[in-house]
Amino acid sequence: MVRHGSTPERPPPRAARLGEIQPFHVxxxxxxxxxxxxxxxxxxxxxxxxxxxxxxxxxVSAAVDSLHRGNTGYTPAGGLPTLREAIAxxxxxxxxxxxxxxxxxxxxxxxGALMVAMALLLDxxxxxxxxxxxxxxxxxxxxxxxxxxxxVPVAAETGFQPTLADLERYWHxxxxxxxxxxxxxxxxxxxxxxxxxxxRDWLVARGAALVVDEIYHGLTYGVDLRSALAVRDDVFIVxxxxxxxGMTGWRLGWxxxxxxxxxxxxxxxxxxxxxxPTPSQHAALACFTLQARTEFEARRQLFLERxxxxxxxxxxxxxxxxxxxxxxxYIYADCGALGWDGATLSTRLLEEAGVAxxxxxxxxxxxTDRFVRLAYTSSLERLxxxxxxxxxxxxx
Amino acid sequence: MVRHGSTPERPPPRAARLGEIQPFHVxxxxxxxxxxxxxxxxxxxxxxxxxxxxxxxxxVSAAVDSLHRGNTGYTPAGGLPTLREAIAxxxxxxxxxxxxxxxxxxxxxxxGALMVAMALLLDxxxxxxxxxxxxxxxxxxxxxxxxxxxxVPVAAETGFQPTLADLERYWHxxxxxxxxxxxxxxxxxxxxxxxxxxxRDWLVARGAALVVDEIYHGLTYGVDLRSALAVRDDVFIVxxxxxxxGMTGWRLGWxxxxxxxxxxxxxxxxxxxxxxPTPSQHAALACFTLQARTEFEARRQLFLERxxxxxxxxxxxxxxxxxxxxxxxYIYADCGALGWDGATLSTRLLEEAGVAxxxxxxxxxxxTDRFVRLAYTSSLERLxxxxxxxxxxxxx
Numbered sequence: 186m187v188r189h190g191s192t193p194e195r196p197p198p199r200a201a202r203l204g205e206i207q208p209f210h211v212x213x214x215x216x217x218x219x220x221x222x223x224x225x226x227x228x229x230x231x232x233x234x235x236x237x238x239x240x241x242x243x244x245v246s247a248a249v250d251s252l253h254r255g256n257t258g259y260t261p262a263g264g265l266p267t268l269r270e271a272i273a274x275x276x277x278x279x280x281x282x283x284x285x286x287x288x289x290x291x292x293x294x295x296x297g298a299l300m301v302a303m304a305l306l307l308d309x310x311x312x313x314x315x316x317x318x319x320x321x322x323x324x325x326x327x328x329x330x331x332x333x334x335x336x337v338p339v340a341a342e343t344g345f346q347p348t349l350a351d352l353e354r355y356w357h358x359x360x361x362x363x364x365x366x367x368x369x370x371x372x373x374x375x376x377x378x379x380x381x382x383x384x385r386d387w388l389v390a391r392g393a394a395l396v397v398d399e400i401y402h403g404l405t406y407g408v409d410l411r412s413a414l415a416v417r418d419d420v421f422i423v424x425x426x427x428x429x430x431g432m433t434g435w436r437l438g439w440x441x442x443x444x445x446x447x448x449x450x451x452x453x454x455x456x457x458x459x460x461x462p463t464p465s466q467h468a469a470l471a472c473f474t475l476q477a478r479t480e481f482e483a484r485r486q487l488f489l490e491r492x493x494x495x496x497x498x499x500x501x502x503x504x505x506x507x508x509x510x511x512x513x514x515y516i517y518a519d520c521g522a523l524g525w526d527g528a529t530l531s532t533r534l535l536e537e538a539g540v541a542x543x544x545x546x547x548x549x550x551x552x553t554d555r556f557v558r559l560a561y562t563s564s565l566e567r568l569x570x571x572x573x574x575x576x577x578x579x580x581x
Numbered sequence: 582m583v584r585h586g587s588t589p590e591r592p593p594p595r596a597a598r599l600g601e602i603q604p605f606h607v608x609x610x611x612x613x614x615x616x617x618x619x620x621x622x623x624x625x626x627x628x629x630x631x632x633x634x635x636x637x638x639x640x641v642s643a644a645v646d647s648l649h650r651g652n653t654g655y656t657p658a659g660g661l662p663t664l665r666e667a668i669a670x671x672x673x674x675x676x677x678x679x680x681x682x683x684x685x686x687x688x689x690x691x692x693g694a695l696m697v698a699m700a701l702l703l704d705x706x707x708x709x710x711x712x713x714x715x716x717x718x719x720x721x722x723x724x725x726x727x728x729x730x731x732x733v734p735v736a737a738e739t740g741f742q743p744t745l746a747d748l749e750r751y752w753h754x755x756x757x758x759x760x761x762x763x764x765x766x767x768x769x770x771x772x773x774x775x776x777x778x779x780x781r782d783w784l785v786a787r788g789a790a791l792v793v794d795e796i797y798h799g800l801t802y803g804v805d806l807r808s809a810l811a812v813r814d815d816v817f818i819v820x821x822x823x824x825x826x827g828m829t830g831w832r833l834g835w836x837x838x839x840x841x842x843x844x845x846x847x848x849x850x851x852x853x854x855x856x857x858p859t860p861s862q863h864a865a866l867a868c869f870t871l872q873a874r875t876e877f878e879a880r881r882q883l884f885l886e887r888x889x890x891x892x893x894x895x896x897x898x899x900x901x902x903x904x905x906x907x908x909x910x911y912i913y914a915d916c917g918a919l920g921w922d923g924a925t926l927s928t929r930l931l932e933e934a935g936v937a938x939x940x941x942x943x944x945x946x947x948x949t950d951r952f953v954r955l956a957y958t959s960s961l962e963r964l965x966x967x968x969x970x971x972x973x974x975x976x977x
Contacts, residue, residue: 195788197815198702198757203845206852240653248860249645257636258830293689293832296854306594309705309727325852331705331727361594392591419593434654434859436689436832449599456602456721458692462858463830464644 202328209321211543214531218541229571231559232531232541234370235433236514241480244432244468251467258463262454264291264439265466271473272439279403280411290440290450291461291469295400295425298440299326299364301453302396302421305446306361307332314355314363316347317549318517318556320370320398335360338551341507344374345517349387356391362421363388366398367413368405368512371548371558373492375410375511382416389419396421400438401513403429403481406489408511419443426465428513429481430472435465488514491561491568498572499559502579514561517545521555523579531557538578540571598724605717607939610927614937625967627955628937630766631829632910637876640828640864647863654859658850660687660835661862667869668835675799676807686836686846687857687865691796691821694836695722695760697849698792698817701842702757703728710751710759712743713945714913714952716766716794731756734947737903740770741913745783752787758817759784762794763809764801764908767944767954769888771806771907778812785815792817796834797909799825799877802885804907815839822861824909825877826868831861884910887957887964894968895955898975910957913941917951919975927953934974936967 211232218228239245263269269286276284292298299322307313309331315323317336324334337355339345347365363384367376376384385395397413397420413420425438438461442450454460471477496516500506505519520530527544534540545556561568607628614624635641659665665682672680688694695718703709705727711719713732720730733751735741743761759780763772772780781791793809793816809816821834834857838846850856867873892912896902901915916926923940930936941952957964 194786197785197839197841198788198790199845200700200702200757201704203701203848206845206848208844208848209851212851235654239651240648245648245653249648252636252641252645255635256830257641257828258631260830293858294855300853304596304725305599306596308597322852329700329726329849329853361596389593390590392594394594432653434652434656434856436854436856436858443593445593448604449595449602452599452602452604453725455605455608456718457696457725458832459690460830460832462689462832462861464860465858 202331205328206325209547210528211547214535214541214543218535221535221539227539228535229540229567229574230563231561231568231571232543233560233562235562236428236431236484237562237564238431238484240431240435240468241477243471243474243477243480247471248464248468252464256463256467260460260463260466262460263451264289264461265470268466268470271470275473276412276414280415282412282415284414284441287447288442288444290442290454291466292438292440292454293458293461294427294436295398295423295438296322297458297461298423298438299323300457301440301450302423303327303330303332304453304457305442305449306394310359312357312360314352314360316345316365316369317551318345318371318545318553319549320366321547323364323398333359336549336551344376344508345369345372346374346376346380347384349383352384352387360391360393362394362396364396364398367410368401370401370513371515371543371545372508372517373510373513373515374508375405375408378411378413378416381413385413385417385420394421394443396423398423400425401428404485404488404514405512406492410512414441426469426472429485430469431481431484432465432468435462435468437461437465437469488561491565492516494565495559495561495568495572502572502575516559516561518557518559519555520557526554527557528554534575534578538574540574598727601724602721605943606924606927607943610931610937610939614931617931617935623935624931625936625963625970626959627957627964627967628939629956629958631958632824632827632880633958633960634827634880636827636831636864637873639867639870639873639876643867644860644864648860652859652863656856656859656862658856659847660685660857661866664862664866667866671869672808672810676811678808678811680810680837683843684838684840686838686850687862688834688836688850689854689857690823690832691794691819691834692718693854693857694819694834695719696853697836697846698819699723699726699728700849700853701838701845702790706755708753708756710748710756712741712761712765713947714741714767714941714949715945716762717943719760719794729755732945732947740772740904741765741768742770742772742776743780745779748780748783756787756789758790758792760792760794763806764797766797766909767911767939767941768904768913769906769909769911770904771801771804774807774809774812777809781809781813781816790817790839792819794819796821797824800881800884800910801908802888806908810837822865822868825881826865827877827880828861828864831858831864833857833861833865884957887961888912890961891955891957891964891968898968898971912955912957914953914955915951916953922950923953924950930971930974934970936970
């Protein structure tokens with residue numbers, strides 16, 4: 186292509202954050218898996234953080250009906266009032282807590298929720314505490330605002346969830362928030378409500394806020410997990426319709442803000458994204474029907490069966506699972522005893538055994554090189570096949 | 582509600598930007614208009630920046646078909662490859678320019694595009710040049726990253742578009758970009774390609790980038806406007822499926838990045854929003870069919886008729902229209918000669934005449950208090966009614 190225009194005297198601008206926002210290892214792996222599939226190789230996918238179910242029928246029907254009624258314009262910036270009320274009702278039912286709809290903002294994915302939360306709290310140069318290992322995008326939302334993500338190493342002994350002593354060690358007066366996940370990615374571990382309350386109290390006393398990523402709420406197995414809102418009214422809650430509700434591609438989530446942040450959150454929503462997608466919001470209204478809930482619970486049961494197969498199967502192969510995963514659809518497994526680091530194991534399993542998993546390195550630097558994350562977002566049959574291939578490869 | 586937890590020793594954190602991101606006057610006005618309507622008043626809406634047409638049938642059908650085929654998962658972060666190719670084809674057809682699909686990123690609305698562009702270019706404390714009057718969210722995208730939006734007053738004589746002399750006056754070595762709109766909001770004016778090229782050359786020589794907001798492209802009347810890409814390959818282009826393509830609520834836009842920014846843009850997309858909404862992307866694929874284009878052109882013809890009615894009608898009422906609007910669906914009208922400032926006129930017309938318009942103050946501080954913006958996003962019949970009401974009110 187011909188380049189027009191004058192020759193620049195100075196190089197083109199590039200923001201400093203670009204050097205800090207690194208690609209995920211799993212993306213390269215995913216691309217390689219697709220290449221192999223394009224050449225006819227069969228790959229068992231245990232790397233993907235997306236449920237393998239299509240969106241449930243009642244939700245699709247609700248979207249289609251709404252489209253046929255001509256609902257294609259913007260909604261209010263905070264979301265459809267009926268959807269905000271439905272989410273408030275969901276908290277009443279699932280967590281026994283009364284959250285005013287005015288504090289609930291429907292967002293373009295949990296991404297939009299995290300973006301607004303960070304924009305409410307964080308100035309450039311300020312710090313946010315993040316457990317390591319943890320969800321890798323979170324630190325990049327901090328870097329996006331030229332903030333400083335502070336990795337807080339967390340131990341298997343405390344379920345890879347931060348203790349007050351962990352936070353104390355990395356505290357700095359420039360800290361404005363901590364983001365914790367429960368159930369967490371990549372570990373699938375949950376944080377007791379009493380611990381969430383203690384962390385909130387510790388932060389609030391220091392003028393910082395607690396942000397709880399609850400996007401895997403609803404996907405717990407054998408534990409009954411209420412929202413952090415059940416014990417503290419003034420935490421920021423990030424949630425999503427992607428996981429339990431199975432709406433990944435619709436890009437819909439929500440943010441609950443503490444009292445006093447409603448006006449600022451609304452102004453940020455108006456400016457940063459105008460409103461969440463309208464068809465998605467109409468689909469989401471059907472999430473709270475009995476028919477949809479029955480479907481979601483059936484799917485949760487399938488995830489439970491998969492976890493209950495995969496966890497002992499991995500241990501039998503020699504993986505260590507130092508903290509029991511009780512939610513989400515991930516197992517964070519130590520491959521050190523197998524004689525492999527996570528990155529090499531991931532690459533070789535893909536190339537030589539046709540099994541795609543995620544290296545722990547994507548989730549931080551706290552011993553993550555010894556770990557891999559396995560997602561049970563494939564059918565039980567495919568998971569059996571994946572385990573069979575890993576067993577054969579490890580034995581060879 | 583009972584507040585749990587300890588009493589804070591320090592106040593809760595609030596980012597400094599919250600003091601700078603102000604609500605739009607038009608929002609208050611819109612809420613008041615809805616209140617009046619709820620009480621039974623009839624309001625002529627000339628304040629809304631959203632086409633009054635529902636999304637075209639072929640697009641809705643494409644979305645519904647795709648949903649029924651189960652396309653509800655994430656797309657790649659850059660967008661559906663077929664959609665990126667279709668947009669590249671659109672540039673070839675509409676602007677005679679070859680843009681590689683790899684440089685086109687499908688985004689959650691033009692908002693997502695502007696967010697990625699700013700994240701690529703702007704560090705905290707750096708400056709972005711913005712014409713005043715101009716689209717008010719743009720300065721807030723700069724503030725979002727703790728950047729400094731620099732208002733560049735632009736004159737009616739140059740169509741409210743910046744000249745090199747205008748930019749020179751506000752240049753500072755911390756400037757990394759200028760954002761210009763063509764067709765522009767609120768003025769509806771377009772910028773000649775030769776001028777866009779000159780502005781790009783001037784910026785690039787100084788190590789800054791040109792971002793062109795082309796979200797109203799396609800909606801021009803009597804002028805044939807090609808993309809800035811037709812004259813310069815290395816500008817950032819923000820575009821949207823909302824306006825010409827009539828997809829507001831679907832939240833879909835795109836960003837074209839200069840060569841060399843593709844990798845960083847992809848990483849930002851993966852982190853900041855994962856992907857644009859999938860149903861919206863499948864709907865958008867139908868935008869480039871003959872059937873849809875015929876519909877879009879018929880709608881453009883209606884907008885043209887509305888402008889050609891409203892512009893002389895406003896002048897006859899005593900409004901000044903110092904720069905001819907040739908695109909978008911806005912008229913930026915001076916009400917000074919009528920003896921009113923824009924804010925008072927907007928409030929009183931709503932309360933006393935049942936006509937909703939936007940005060941110029943929302944678009945900057947460069948003489949904007951003398952102006953109002955009228956959107957021709959209502960039917961010709963309703964615009965007639967609005968003009969009739971304004972005439973009666975002004976005469977009373």
